[in-house]
Amino acid sequence: MAEKVSMATTWLQGCSGCHMSLLDLHKGLTDIIELVDIKYSPIIDIKEIPQVTVGLIEGAVSNEENEVILKQFRERSEILIAFGTCACSGGITGLRNLVSREAVLQCGYVDTPTTVDGKIPSDPVLPKLKKEVKAINHVVDVDYYIPGCPPLAVNIKEALLDVVEGREIKQKTRNLCEACGRIKEKMLVAQRDFLSDEVVSVHELDHIDDKLCFLEQGVLCMGPATREGCGALCPSANVPCRGCQGPPHGIYDQGAKLINCLSSILPAGGMMFQEDIVGVGYCHSMPVSRFSHISKQKGMVPNE
Amino acid sequence: MKKGLFLSRNFGRISESVDIDGLAAAYPDLAVTRVYDHLFGQTQQHDIIQHVEKEQLDGIVFAGPSPSQFDTDLEGESLIKALKRSGVNQNRIAFANLDAQIAMVHSDQRKDATSKARLLIDTALAKVEHCHDVASVSVVPNRAVLVVGGTLGGIVAARELLGRGYKTIVVETSAAWRTQFDAAGKIQEVISQIEGHSHFEGFFDAQVTDMSGWCGEYTVQITADGQTKDIIVGGVLLCLGQDTDWIDELRPIMHLDTDDDGFLVGPAGAGAKGKTKDPGIWFVPFEASDDRKKIEPADARAAVASLTEALDRGSIEHPVLVSEVDETICGGCGTCVKTCAFSASGVDIDKKISVIDIKRCVGCGNCVTACPTGARNLVTFPTEYVNSAIDILSRGATENGEPKVLAFLCKNSGYLATDAVADAAISIPGQKYSINIMPLRIECGGNIDTLYILRAFDRGFDGVALVVCKDRHCHYVVGNTDMERRLGLFRAVLRSRGIDDNRMRIIHSAANEGEALNEEFNIFSEELKKMERR
Secondary structure (H helix, E strand, C coil): CCCCEEEEEEECECCCHHHHHHHCCCCHHHHHHHHEEEEEECCECCCCCCCEEEEEEECEEEEHHHHHHHHHHHHHEEEEEEECHHHHHCCHHHHHHHCCHHHHHHHHHHHCCCCCCCCCCCCCCCCCEEEEEECHHHCCCCCEEECCCCCCHHHHHHHHHHHHCCCCCCCCCCEHHHCCCCECCHHHCCCCCCCCCCCECHHHCCCCCCCECCHHHCECCCHHHCECCCCCHHHHCCCCCCCCCCCCCCCCCHHHHHHHHHCCCCCHHHHHHHCCHHHHHCCCCHHHCHHHHHHHCCCCCCCC | CCEEEEEECCCCHHHHHCCHHHHHHCCCCCCEEEEECCCCCHHHHHHHHHHHHHHCCCEEEEECCCCCHHHHCHHHHHHHHHHHHCCCCHHHEEEECHHHHHHCCCCCCHHHHHHHHHHHHHHHHHHHHHCCCCCEEEECCCCEEEEECCCHHHHHHHHHHHHCCCEEEEECCCCCCCCCCCCCCHHHHHHHHHHHCCCEEEECCEEEEEEEEECCEEEEEEEECCEEEEEEECEEEECCCCCHHHHHHHHHHHCCCECCCCCECCCCCCCCCCECCCCCEEECCCCCCCCHHHHHHHHHHHHHHHHHHHHCCCCEEEECCCEEECCCCCCCCCHHHHHCCCCCEEEECCCCEEEECCCCCCCCCHHHHHCCCCCEEECCCCHHHHHHHHHHHHHCCCCCCCCCEEEEEECCCHHHHHHHHHHHHHHCCCCCCCCCEEEEEECCHHHCCHHHHHHHHHCCCCEEEEEECCCCCCCCCCHHHHHHHHHHHHHHHHHHCCCCCCCEEEEECCCCCHHHHHHHHHHHHHHHHHCCCC
């Protein structure tokens, strides 16, 4: 049998969900273990990052320690993979780029209702929170991406097999609708009326048509502005897409594209009333967007 | 790609304000760079074509006159035709409007004007580079004409067309001809002649409900008594009189332009009366005059003459100026189908890929903006070009305290209005705007992507102006309203996050409203100055 491929994994600013998804391979994990030798990981107790072939990074760069570890990983891995949406495009953690670092600390340590006499930690031993969250490719060069919040176990397995067998990890390029099994009726008719008079949440529908496109039922679905890769798992379970696979190929501003796309399809007032367009549109990709960048500049700074 | 740059001094008008020879020397890497006193003339055309053929140029930039002059000036038109004959693709010809956008409005600041001129030339070179070749189709004109409206003009036109040997189809919404002028019964006589003609076909109580195709070959759907019938005609003549309701119904079907009162108008700078932007569609204008019964027949005859001149040719070439689909990216979501006002988009359900009907697509770019994946691209203003143009124009600005503004100019209104500012500058002193307002020509308001606006701010512009057609005047019917829907939501989104949205300004302008545009530019610059510096 050929020599195993050495691998190191870590999580930066993330929730460990991507690692959990790796463990979700269950019996499939044994196939991976046959081929891959995990040299370093949060799930094994080793202090020093070794030289490896494959480095798997979960999470975004949010504090100074994250940056140090990421750079060490880059130096010591032949192939560096962004593992999960936070690493690929900033993910949920990246939403804090909408407000200042100070406001985040104040909210987290002082203002939360359950906190009594809270204060912002200042111990110099603790890594400092960076001004803004970054996707890992904004800090180091990244070879491959496995997006998803979390990535599907089967996608992780396939990607690792690709690497072990010396193939490139290919990302899907089309949008989620390509994989979605829901039927489109009005969307495919050249008629410029809005699809629905109002925009509602799924639970507000009297009857959820489990076969029909969510947009046609007046429910905001991120599918059109989201990269395919999950096999449209949420829509098939009667839940509209929330865009966790990140923006489509070559698009940086998932939220702005959503606006372009839906303005002629659903009533804008309804969308504003029902949904936080920024929160939904940029939920998984704020740090790689231009929106995040310009909102930080002088004169377009959010009022806090 | 081998590119040629041809600059014009415009008899000294440009070279007075811009160091044109210095600019020519700034492009040593181009295959050809030539400066002329002016571009429009037989000698110049001969010289330019010789360069193109000798060096086998495939990208041409004209720096000097406004591109609209190449449409309205006969010598300009002939130069473009000659280039096409020499094998240059129409999409690889670009313009830097140094005359109207630099020389006439920034006349007393030679150094800065020259730097700005360079950015405009760089932008035009980027257009030549990024645009895709446009395909063309050839049509043998159909010898049938649709006359819409049984008015006096329609009656005269029908007789004229039958006399010229054309099959003539008349559609009228009411039950009979509209013969309110027929005091002496003379018209009735003409009508009998028409109705007795073997080449005549009339549809009364009928309406045109759909149309697609090009000059020479249109498929028109006529609906009467709930029945529809498709007919093929080579051209269309609109004789709608003062029936503005009818004009309104036909507007989205035939992409007609109307004035504030709802009457048909031709494109800006159109030489001939009754011309529309589609060479196969002509109209008899309505004039509220006592002499109407004399004017209308004359206009009808003139329109017939113009239309049949086009249809009498052996074949007609049409550039396919459409929106493209990248099949590796499109997922068939249907957004383009819902957005298109011309029913030009569809989805192949099996492949889940968008398909385009080139006979219906007008190339407005609305679906390109709406496409959430970036799979759509406009042949005339591709996304890569607009992005690179924004980057180029962001590079330079004069450090004079004036805010840096990117002005997206709809090619049918805002862009022509900048020409009108230059025209006004000849007679009215003080017609000038800040040198830091950077013009960028685009197809239509519907072509303005929020991503372009974000990119502009990201590249350091202090403000973004969007100069588009007024309400109901959009050449692509819904481009400006769709832009407003998008930007309305975008503004609300910015505000919901406490982000100031006043750095984005929509300016509605007609093609001839130069003075008003100039004032709007100045107001916007002043307001931006008062805002905190970015």
